[in-house]
Amino acid sequence: MSANQQILLGGGGTTEESTTWIAVAHGLSPYITAYPWNSITGFGAKFSNPGTLPTGTGRGVAFTSAGDAVAVGHSSSPYLTAYPWSGSGFGTKFSNPGTLPGGTGYNVAFSPSDDAVAVGCSASPYIFAYPWSGSGFGTKFSNPGTLPVGAGRGLAFSPAGDFIASAHASSPYITIYPWSGSGFGTKFSDPGTTPTGIGRDVAFSPSGDAVAVAHDSSPYITAYPWSGSGFGTKFSNPGTLPTNAGSDAIFSLAGDFIFVAHNSSPYITAYPWSGSGFGTKISDPGTLPGDYGYTASFSPAGDAIAVGHSVTPYLTAYPWSGSGFGTKFSDPGTLPGAVLAVSFGTSE
Numbered sequence: 001m002s003a004n005q006q007i008l009l010g011g012g013g014t015t016e017e018s019t020t021w022i023a024v025a026h027g028l029s030p031y032i033t034a035y036p037w038n039s040i041t042g043f044g045a046k047f048s049n050p051g052t053l054p055t056g057t058g059r060g061v062a063f064t065s066a067g068d069a070v071a072v073g074h075s076s077s078p079y080l081t082a083y084p085w086s087g088s089g090f091g092t093k094f095s096n097p098g099t100l101p102g103g104t105g106y107n108v109a110f111s112p113s114d115d116a117v118a119v120g121c122s123a124s125p126y127i128f129a130y131p132w133s134g135s136g137f138g139t140k141f142s143n144p145g146t147l148p149v150g151a152g153r154g155l156a157f158s159p160a161g162d163f164i165a166s167a168h169a170s171s172p173y174i175t176i177y178p179w180s181g182s183g184f185g186t187k188f189s190d191p192g193t194t195p196t197g198i199g200r201d202v203a204f205s206p207s208g209d210a211v212a213v214a215h216d217s218s219p220y221i222t223a224y225p226w227s228g229s230g231f232g233t234k235f236s237n238p239g240t241l242p243t244n245a246g247s248d249a250i251f252s253l254a255g256d257f258i259f260v261a262h263n264s265s266p267y268i269t270a271y272p273w274s275g276s277g278f279g280t281k282i283s284d285p286g287t288l289p290g291d292y293g294y295t296a297s298f299s300p301a302g303d304a305i306a307v308g309h310s311v312t313p314y315l316t317a318y319p320w321s322g323s324g325f326g327t328k329f330s331d332p333g334t335l336p337g338a339v340l341a342v343s344f345g346t347s348e
Contacts, residue, residue, distance in 0.1 A: 019087065019347045020300055021047075024308055024315055025058025025072050028337030032058050032072045034089065035332055037344065039303050042317060042329030047089035054081045060108040060119065060155075063345025068134070069094075070345065073105025073119045080105045080119045080128075082136060085345065094136035101128045107155040107201065107341070109164075115181070116141075120152025120166055127152045127166050129183060141183035148175045154201035154248075159208045163226075167199030167213050174199050174213045176230070191231040195222045201248040201295075205273070206255040210235075214246030214260055221246050221260045223277060235277030242269045248295045252320070253302035257282070261307060267293035268307050270324065285325040289316045294339060300346040304329070308339025315339050 022043070023034040031054040036044030056076030063070050063085065070090070071082040079101040084091030103123030110117050110132065117137070118129040126148040131138030154167030157179065164179040173195040178185030197217030204211050204226065211231075212223040220242040225232030244264035251258050251273065258273040267289040272279030290311035297306050298320070305325075306317040314336050319326030 019067070021063070021067075021085075021345050022297075022299075022306060022317075023061050023063065023070055023072075023343050023345065024336050024339045025054075025061040025074070025341040026308075026314065026336040026339045027057045029053060031056065031074055032061060032070075033334075033336040034070070037299060037304075039299060039301055039319075042304075043332040046332065046334040050083055050090040050093060052081075052093040056104075057340070059104060059106045059340050061341045061343045062108045062110055062117075063343055064110045064114045064132075065112055066114055067345045067347040069110075069114075069132075070343075071108045071110070071117055071119075073101075073108045073121070073341075075104045079103065079121060080108065082117070087347070097128075097130055097137040097140065099128075099140040103151075106151070106153050109155045109157055111157050111179070112159060112161040116157075116179075118155055118157070118164060120148075120155040120168070122151045126150065126168060127155065127164075129164070144177055144184040144187060146175075146187040150198075154199055154214070156202050156204055158204045158226075159206055163204070163208075165202045165204065165211060167202040167215070169198050173197065173215055174202060174211075176211070176226075188230040191224055191234060193222075193234040197245075200246060203249045203251055205251045206253060209275075210251075210273075212249040212251070212258060214249040214262075216245035220244065220262060221249060221258075223258070238271055238278040238281065240269075240281040247293060250296050250298065253298055256322075259296055259305065261293035261296045261309075263292050267291065267309060268296060268305075282324045285318055285328065287316075287328040290314070295341050297342045297344050299344050306342050306344070308342045310338045315342065 030049040054074040060073035078096040101121040125143040148168040150169030172190040195215040219237040242262040248261040266284040270282040289309040292310040295308040313331040
């Protein structure tokens with residue numbers, strides 16, 4: 001997200017081409033690139049670049065659920081940049097937050113009600129959150145009472161907006177807090193069995209009853225039941241593990257599949273998901289992403305999945321159904337650089 005997972009409901013039908021978009025954060029200027037999206041034809045012609053670009057490598061990207069703004073986390077000050085968004089593309093950059101993130105902005109997430117935006121970053125307190133409105137950033141929320149332990153790499157709000165999760169660089173590798181209009185609540189107890197290495201992304205299931213962490217040591221993906229009481233007992237590992245370090249974890253919109261973008265071929269791995277946890281691995285795509293899978297995201301209609309990776313074409317998308325991956329969509333006409341985060345967006 002995505003990049004934590006950014007699920008944006010809506011779109012589809014005969015209006016999808018004009019109301020659905022895909023944005024990527026990447027390693028070369030302009031650092032953020034956006035395209036129209038159509039579930040039949042795939043990528044449209046690239047939108048014009050923003051008038052004021054992010055200042056460094058794009059690490060995270062997210063649309064508001066209303067599709068009226070897009071934010072990108074990046075590697076140079078101000079570390080977090082946001083723009084109005086419409087069917088015409090980028091608007092004039094919002095003013096920077098009054099209190100800037102302390103370092104590289106990795107993963108960005110808007111709350112489901114679009115009244116807050118948060119970024120995981122490389123410097124303490126490792127997670128920064130701000131009120132959000134049509135005017136842009138509000139005054140930074142107070143830091144959590146107990147900070148994440150190390151650089152905040154992954155970030156996600158729960159579907160109901162009542163929890164916020166950080167995947168980070170030191171044990172316990174995942175930290176979750178209650179979330180409200182007042183900001184962070186008291187940190188939940190750590191899971192009984194923690195992930196085995198650096199947490200690179202985190203995702204809640206659409207029903208909010210599970211949370212998954214992609215991380216850089218075997219088994220590369222770890223998942224737990226989740227409730228208002230906190231973490232449940234870790235689910236059993238998948239029968240067939242991802243082949244290397246996990247970079248991103250996402251659930252399908254219906255919550256019946258889970259995906260891991262990772263560091264070795266096939267670069268994206270999918271499993272059925274249920275209340276019992278992981279099912280038997282789905283067959284790999286017929287045409288694989290080019291290399292290191294950094295990130296993945298679902299289309300608003302849930303009928304396509306896009307994967308960002310480290311070599312050309314940098315962004316690969318497939319139709320998705322209950323049968324698995326379909327035949328790869330044609331590459332975008334204008335390619336980005338190495339894609340580190342991807343997000344679909346749609347207007348209401």
